[in-house]
Each structure stands twice: as C-alpha cells, then as structure tokens.
Amino acid sequence: MPKTVQEALAIDKKLGNTFWADSIAKEMKNVRVAFKILSDDQSVPIGYQKIPCHMVFDIKMEDFTRKARLVAGGHKTDAPPTITYASVVSRETVRIALLMAALNDLDVKVGDVLNAYITAPITEKVWTVLGPEFGNEAGKSAIIVRALYGLKSSGAAFRAHLASFMRQMGYTSCKADPDLWYKAETRSSDGSRYYAYILCYVDDILCIHDDPMTVLNRINDYMPLKPGSVGDPDIYLGAKLRRTRLDNNVWAWSLSPSKYVEQAVKNCQQHLKDKLNGKYQVPARADNPFPVEYKPETDTSDPLDPEHSSFYQHLIGVMRWMVELGRVDIATEISLLSSHLAYPREGHLEAALHVMGYLRLKHNSRLVFDPTYPKIDMDLFPKYDWTEFYGDVEEAIPPDMPEPLGKDLDVRMMCDSDHAGEQRTRRSRTGFLIFCNMALIDWVSKRQATIETSVFGAEFVAMKHGIEKLRGLRYKLRMMGIPLTGPSYIFGDNKSQVTNSTRPESTLKKKCNSICYHAVRESVAMGESAITHFKTGFNFSDLMTKVTHGNKRRRLVGGILYDIYDDYPKQ
Numbered sequence: 001m002p003k004t005v006q007e008a009l010a011i012d013k014k015l016g017n018t019f020w021a022d023s024i025a026k027e028m029k030n031v032r033v034a035f036k037i038l039s040d041d042q043s044v045p046i047g048y049q050k051i052p053c054h055m056v057f058d059i060k061m062e063d064f065t066r067k068a069r070l071v072a073g074g075h076k077t078d079a080p081p082t083i084t085y086a087s088v089v090s091r092e093t094v095r096i097a098l099l100m101a102a103l104n105d106l107d108v109k110v111g112d113v114l115n116a117y118i119t120a121p122i123t124e125k126v127w128t129v130l131g132p133e134f135g136n137e138a139g140k141s142a143i144i145v146r147a148l149y150g151l152k153s154s155g156a157a158f159r160a161h162l163a164s165f166m167r168q169m170g171y172t173s174c175k176a177d178p179d180l181w182y183k184a185e186t187r188s189s190d191g192s193r194y195y196a197y198i199l200c201y202v203d204d205i206l207c208i209h210d211d212p213m214t215v216l217n218r219i220n221d222y223m224p225l226k227p228g229s230v231g232d233p234d235i236y237l238g239a240k241l242r243r244t245r246l247d248n249n250v251w252a253w254s255l256s257p258s259k260y261v262e263q264a265v266k267n268c269q270q271h272l273k274d275k276l277n278g279k280y281q282v283p284a285r286a287d288n289p290f291p292v293e294y295k296p297e298t299d300t301s302d303p304l305d306p307e308h309s310s311f312y313q314h315l316i317g318v319m320r321w322m323v324e325l326g327r328v329d330i331a332t333e334i335s336l337l338s339s340h341l342a343y344p345r346e347g348h349l350e351a352a353l354h355v356m357g358y359l360r361l362k363h364n365s366r367l368v369f370d371p372t373y374p375k376i377d378m379d380l381f382p383k384y385d386w387t388e389f390y391g392d393v394e395e396a397i398p399p400d401m402p403e404p405l406g407k408d409l410d411v412r413m414m415c416d417s418d419h420a421g422e423q424r425t426r427r428s429r430t431g432f433l434i435f436c437n438m439a440l441i442d443w444v445s446k447r448q449a450t451i452e453t454s455v456f457g458a459e460f461v462a463m464k465h466g467i468e469k470l471r472g473l474r475y476k477l478r479m480m481g482i483p484l485t486g487p488s489y490i491f492g493d494n495k496s497q498v499t500n501s502t503r504p505e506s507t508l509k510k511k512c513n514s515i516c517y518h519a520v521r522e523s524v525a526m527g528e529s530a531i532t533h534f535k536t537g538f539n540f541s542d543l544m545t546k547v548t549h550g551n552k553r554r555r556l557v558g559g560i561l562y563d564i565y566d567d568y569p570k571q
Helices: 005-015 019-034 090-103 132-137 154-170 212-222 258-274 306-324 327-337 346-361 453-478 495-500 511-525 540-544 550-558
Strands: 034-037 053-059 066-072 107-112 127-129 141-144 172-174 177-187 193-201 204-209 239-245 251-256 368-369 411-418 429-434 439-447 488-492 529-533
Touching: 005 019, 005 053, 005 132, 019 053, 019 066, 019 132, 034 251, 090 107, 090 177, 090 204, 090 251, 090 258, 090 368, 090 439, 090 453, 107 212, 107 239, 127 411, 193 212, 193 251, 193 540, 204 212, 258 306, 258 346, 306 327, 306 439, 327 346, 327 429, 327 439, 327 540, 327 550, 368 439, 411 453, 411 495, 429 453, 429 540, 439 453, 439 540, 453 488, 453 511, 453 529, 488 495, 488 550, 495 511, 495 529, 511 529, 540 550
Parallel strands: 411 488, 488 529
Antiparallel strands: 034 141, 053 066, 107 204, 127 141, 172 177, 177 193, 193 204, 239 251, 251 368, 411 429, 429 439
16 A cells, blocks of 8 residues: 555556556545645745645555545644534434334435535635645645645534535534434425434435435535435445335334444454464354353453554454444443453453354344334333322423424333342443334443442442433434323333332332432333333343343344344344
C-alpha cells in the first residue's frame, strides 16, 4: 500500500497501469472545491492556523478498486468539544423506527451523501501548502473553506449543514435522539396521519415514509447522493436490512449481521496466520460460545504480551459491535470478557477465539422487528391503591412531546439476575430484554455495581436497572410521536420479588435493599410499570445473566433470533 503520492505513481509505472493515478485524479476532482488557492501576492489572513494535508490510500476488498482520499491534519488543531459532534443515530432508535415502518405499513429507502463533509462550509480557520496531488499548483498556499475529511469539526459542520435542510423540509430533530428527524405526514391512499422518519448515521440516510423516494430526491437536489446508493436498503450499519414476510403472514423488517460476522471470522483467522505466527487458532467447531465450566474471572493462565493483548482488545471490540447489531446470543460472554481488557490472559484470548468459532458455525441470525401485538393476560396484573404509600404519583409525561400519531405499542420486559454469579467478587449479574410488540428493541447483560447478600436483593437491583431503561425508552417513544396507552409489562421469575413489588401491604426492613425496592414499587404505583411472575423456563432474559449450554441455550436463543435455530418457536 503506498504511503505517498510519489509511491502510488511509482507503483503504477512499475505495473504498467494508471490505477492509483486515476483514483488520485477522481479524488482531486471532488475536493478541489474545498480549497481557495491564494495568488502569489496574497497573504494568509491573520488568525489562520497552518495544517498539513496528505493522501490516504486503500484497496476495496470487494472488487480491488483503488481509493485515494485527501485528508487534513486535524490533529494539529485545537477544536473545542462543542464543534466535534457527528451524526450517529442510536441502534435502539434504528430498531424502533424499523418496527414503526412495519407497524404503520411504511416504506424504507436509503441514500448515501456523496463527499458528505465537503458539501458543508468549514467552521475552523485553517490553511495549508498544496501537495504534489495538485499538479502545477503544488507548493501554493490555500485556505481550506469546506469541511475536509480529517478535521475535528467536519462532522459537526456537515451535521449543521444537513440539519438546516431538514428544517427547510419541515422535519424536527427528536429531543430523545437528535439524529432522528420526524415530520407529521398524511398518507396519500387513505388520508391517515403518521410520522415520517429520517435517520442519519454520518452520511448514511435512512428514510421511512409513505413515499420515501420523493424525500430522497429532494435531499439529492440539495446535496448530491452517491449514484447507485439510493433505493432499497441492502447493508445498513454493517448488517443486512431486509423486508420479509413472517409465518403469521405479517410483513416485517429484519437486520442480520451475518455478512459482517463471516468477514470478521475470516479476518481473525488471517491475522492469526500472518501476524501472530499461528500460535492461536479459531476452533473448527464450537457449539457454544464458551467452553463448558469456563470462568474468565478465575483464569490464572499467563498474561498476554503487548501484541496479543492488542489483538484481544480489537477482537472484543469487533464482537461488541456484533452484539449491537443483534447477536444477543453472545452478549453475556462478551460482557464477561470485556472485564479483562486491561490485563488479558492467554485463557481470555482462547475464550474469545472460541466465541469466534461459535460465530463461524452459527453465523446466520436475524433480528426481526415483528409488529404483531403480544398476547398479554391483563388478569395477571391486578391494580391496587398505592395512595397510602406514594401519594398520587403519576408517570411524568413530557410536556413538549409531539402529538401521538399512528398505531400504539405494547412494551414488555423480561428481567432476571444471577445471584453472586461472579466467583471472584461474588457480584451478581443483571440481565433483561425489552420488546416493543414482538420486536426485541434493547438488551442488557451487566455486572451489578454492588454486592447483594440475597437473591431477593439482586433481583430488585436488576429490576430497578430495567425500569430505568424502560423509563428512558418510554420517553424516547413519546418524543418520536408514538402512542403509548398502557404501562410497560415486566415479567420476572422470582415470586418473592414480584409479590413485594406489586402488593402495597408489603414491607421491607432491610435498608440495603430499600432504594431499589421503593424505586420499583413507585414505578408500579404511578402506572408506569406492571409486574407479574413468569416461569423460569420461559424467561428469555436468563440468557443475559449467565453462560448457558446445550438444549437450554438452544431454547433461549432460538426463541429470540431467527435462522440460528429453526426448531424452536419464537417468544
């Protein structure tokens, strides 16, 4: 891979082609607009900082095309944190939006802004001396006038540029996620009202609308979208995005990181072979993420050297992104391994590679955002008068939320804890899964911050954490204009905890558990949550609290993810 323009052109000369020269010319055609070249008699204005610019080269592995990009030396500037923001819509918001697309029968289209940053004016005062890529103009001074790649402020500049046009189109930035834009629309077919959504992840735009192509064409008139990028979604945030018809004859959207997983496994194997001398290997077959009885916290194997430690940290980062994309089945294992990023041991790396072996075997999986309403037995959630204990508490409704439009949602959570499961510290683990209708929206597998002396206490800590998540989710749903007509339905498998959460006459004398205890009960009292008992064998959140194997794992994972185990019915 060339490091400089001169090296790139020398490679072309040696091989008798113009691949690198063509990529440089293509890049320069796009970025010249970012520079105001000064004449010989012009001086750089006072207050402008000099920075370097250089070409970065790459080869796309899909088709081996050469890519050159001119990058500014943003590391030389002292841009304040207020101008270093970039549009990154949350994965939770993406999942909600895809569910609403299915629920309200809306279409989904995508587009990718061409040379996104360069479309925006710069916010910093910087200049540079032009390099050899500028041909006859090399050596001249130039003021950078557009948000060039590499500048710390370019992400925020592009976001402001895009936001200005979004407002012109009548869209409003969601206060719960500023990179989600919404607008009340009227459906052309039947006159019903709904919210259209535009989701921005840097320069990737996902539009959910009755007629999304019209919206994307308007954006294209303002800032050009890449040719061939506009239309039906393919890969979004590294996962395959597809519309699919379910067994219940309902249309839904799905996200599958299968391609990302397969490539990650291949890259891992190649790195082990080329860079780490083949000392470690990805297992040929791994039916479970962890070997049976393996406990990362009790691993006493030799510490890794710096090179292997760096690889381990990179590997965990890759797999954490897989979890974000929907690989819920490895969430607990990756959470456990993440606790050892600072001082990893040989056993931790071998366990991480064991996870990769499992992913190689089970690379197919989909999160399906099924809009079907779940069957909830309301008799399981009796209502009581809580006035004596908490007064007339009510759920806080945002006063500035938009008018609710479209179909409403049922929100459910399965919650569990693994009491004192970590052998080194005897801390418990919180695990929960949050569903909107039949779609998995959010999940957590996390070690608790305190040591709980009882199962009762650990369960209350887990439920309190889950309720806090639910409260944030309910706020986001309301700020997206989604109707919520009832409480969030919470299912737990500890009868004592459920009883003490739902009965006003229950009392608790243990001060150490009282905060979580009252936080949960107050949520029930204000009508924000409704809690009932759920049989352990049907509590899918058990997957998020402990490492599971065999048939139990197949049942839990198969009830959440599609394609990974086809012989188990979904939750």
